[in-house]
Amino acid sequence: QKEVEQDPGPLSVPEGAIVSLNCTYSNSAFQYFMWYRQYSRKGPELLMYTYSSGNKEDGRFTAQVDKSSKYISLFIRDSQPSDSATYLCAMVVIQGAQKLVFGQGTRLTINP
Amino acid sequence: GAGVSQSPRYKVAKRGQDVALRCDPISGHVSLFWYQQALGQGPEFLTYFQNEAQLDKSGLPSDRFFAERPEGSVSTLKIQRTQQEDSAVYLCASSLPGGNEQFFGPGTRLTVL
Numbered sequence: 001q002k003e004v005e006q007d008p009g010p011l012s013v014p015e016g017a018i019v020s021l022n023c024t025y026s027n028s029a030f031q032y033f034m035w036y037r038q039y040s041r042k043g044p045e046l047l048m049y050t051y052s053s054g055n056k057e058d059g060r061f062t063a064q065v066d067k068s069s070k071y072i073s074l075f076i077r078d079s080q081p082s083d084s085a086t087y088l089c090a091m092v093v094i095q096g097a098q099k100l101v102f103g104q105g106t107r108l109t110i111n112p
Numbered sequence: 113g114a115g116v117s118q119s120p121r122y123k124v125a126k127r128g129q130d131v132a133l134r135c136d137p138i139s140g141h142v143s144l145f146w147y148q149q150a151l152g153q154g155p156e157f158l159t160y161f162q163n164e165a166q167l168d169k170s171g172l173p174s175d176r177f178f179a180e181r182p183e184g185s186v187s188t189l190k191i192q193r194t195q196q197e198d199s200a201v202y203l204c205a206s207s208l209p210g211g212n213e214q215f216f217g218p219g220t221r222l223t224v225l
Contacts, residue, residue, distance in 0.1 A: 008152065032212065043116070043203055043216030044155065088154050099145065099168065100214060102154030 003027050006089055006103025015112050019076040023089035023103045026070065030091040030101070033065050035074045038086045038105065047087075048074065079110045114138060116217035118204050124223045125194045133189045133220045137206030144187050145214060146179055147203040155203055161187060162209075194224045 006023045013019055021035075032051045036044035048063040050056045056063045064073040076083055086107045090100040117136040125131050137144050142163050147155035148171075157171040163184035172179070176195075181187040191198055201221050205214040 004154075006154070036216075041218070041221075043205075043218050045216065046213050049212055090154075099157040099160055099171070100147075100155070102156070104152070105154045 001026065002104075003101050004089060004091060004103040007106055008104045010107040010109060012109045012111060013079060015079060015081060015110055017079050017110075019079050019083070019108060019110075021074040021076075021087050021089075021106050021108070023072050024070055025072075025091060027091075027093075027101075028067075028070065029093045031094070032092045033063070033072050034090040034092075034100070035061075035063055036088040036090055036102075038088060040085075044088055081110045081112050084109045116204055116206055116215055118202075118217040118220050120220060121218065122221050122223075124225065126225055127194060127196060129194050130190065130192045131194055131222065133191075133202050133222070135187045135189070135204030135206075135217060137185065137187070137204070138215055139185075140208070141206035141211075141215070142184070142209050143207045143211065143214075144181060145205040145207075146187070146189050147205065148173075149201040149203055149219070151200070158189070158202075191222075194222075196224050198222060199224045 004025045035048040038044040053067045060077045062075040086105040088105045089103040092098045144161045146158040149155040160168040161181045176192045178190045201219040203219045205216045207214045
């Protein structure tokens with residue numbers, strides 16, 4: 001069993017919909033949680049970073065962490081076609097210069 | 113450009129050939145990581161450098177994989193006697209000392225025939 005599980009999708013929703021992406025993890029030592037976005041044939045780019053349970057909002061994006069359930073989520077409001085990409089959750093045990101453990105990635109398509 | 117660059121972007125190798133993949137990190141980033149991303153999967157950690165020191169190579173899948181960063185800037189990932197299962201995108205990332213964000217390059221897509 002992988003340390004980080006993520007539904008690979010694909011997920012297809014209409015423009016303007018609210019999107020929910022989720023990951024579960026088994027290693028309780030993970031303390032820092034990230035969401036990366038990866039466009040086709042590009043490297044991942046950091047979207048959100050959080051280290052505590054609760055919600056963190058940045059524009060149309062909200063990251064949610066529940067350490068007691070070992071469950072993290074990313075919500076995208078007012079989704080746009082430009083949001084179509086693969087979304088990867090990633091986790092790290094210790095802050096700073098540590099290897100990231102990624103989920104499988106969820107492929108998301110926003111239909112105009 | 114100020115980002116992480118990788119070359120070549122695409123590499124086709126015959127089984128058994130040796131390949132070398134290059135990563136140019138962002139200037140001033142002392143930490144450098146290599147990841148392997150198979151088709152439809154998330155990136156998996158291969159190895160980590162801090163300056164020229166290779167501090168973690170626990171993710172290298174076999175002794176055919178070798179990485180170096182002799183002057184603490186450019187890094188090369190070498191794969192000897194390539195096998196079909198080595199086909200993947202190889203991503204390089206760099207970060208500041210103690211930095212939380214890893215900046216990724218576009219990757220090298222390796223296809224072994």
